[in-house]
Structure formats: structure tokens, C-alpha cells
Amino acid sequence: MSQMTETLRKEIFIECSPETLFSYFIDPDKMIRWMGKQILLEPKIGGKYRININDENIALGQYKEIIQNKKVVMTWGWEGSEIMPPGSSSVEFILTPMENGTLLQLNHYDIPIDKVPSNNNGWTHYMERIKLLGEGIKIGIDPWSIKK
Secondary structure, three states: OOOOEEEEEEEEEEOOOHHHHHHHHHOHHHHOOOOOOEEEEOOOOOOEEEEEOOOOOEEEEEEEEEEOOOEEEEEEOEOOOOOOOOOOEEEEEEEEEEOOEEEEEEEEEEEEHHHHHHHHHHHHHHHHHHHHHHOOOOOOOOHHHOOO
8 A cells, every 4th residue: 555645845045146055965064064963975866865863863865866056856764764764755955046045945755644744844944944054144053963
């Protein structure tokens, strides 16, 4: 029996160039500033990534599409998850230049229905962090990366 899935869509305007924003998806030293506690990236088609949020939640997948300063698509899933294993969904980040900044659109495809609320909460958290960071505001370490 196949599981019901949904697509999560979000967008946020960030006062920075697409070039600046793009680097936060392919440079581990920049990604760690807005997401997780340990990042391993291989930013090329078929390249793997590992985003350790807090030692309990570890996102794994591969880069599927990279268009310089415009788009990044990655498979997405969680290490050890039966509901949403690595590669079971995909996340698309689209960067559209606008006057005074960039519109960041996120499309997360094939999320199991019961994981939509937690993924919605997670992407809201991380899109707010990347917005502040892109706009030059110091945000400190990801509070979610600290074990409670």
C-alpha cells in the first residue's frame, strides 16, 4: 500500500543577491551558519550530503540539480526513518532575483502526510534563519542543534 504524500511550498524575500544566497546551499561552512551542527556536502549532481541537526535528526540525500545562483534540488530524508527514509522526498530551492534582493522559493515534494507538520515547522525555522543570515544579521548557532 502506498503512503499518501503532500508537497510543502514556502517563499520568503531576502535582501541579498542570488549569488550570496546560493552559496548557503553549496558551501558547508556557510550552511552550518543557518542549519544544524555538522554539515558534509558534495555539491555536484549525484553528490551526497549529510546534515546533522542534533545527533538525533540527520538529513541525508543527494544533489539532483544545481543551476548556479538559480536553483538547487536535493533528495531528502532522515537517517533511520522508516516513514521518511533518505531519498524518499525531494527539496527544491529556487532563487529569483528581484529589486533589492532575492525571492527564495522552497518546494518539498513527497512528504508523508504525518510528517507535513514537522517539516512545515522545520522549514519555517530554517527559512527565517537563512533570511536573517543573508541580510547580514548575526544569528548564532542553530538553537535546534543543542541537545535538550
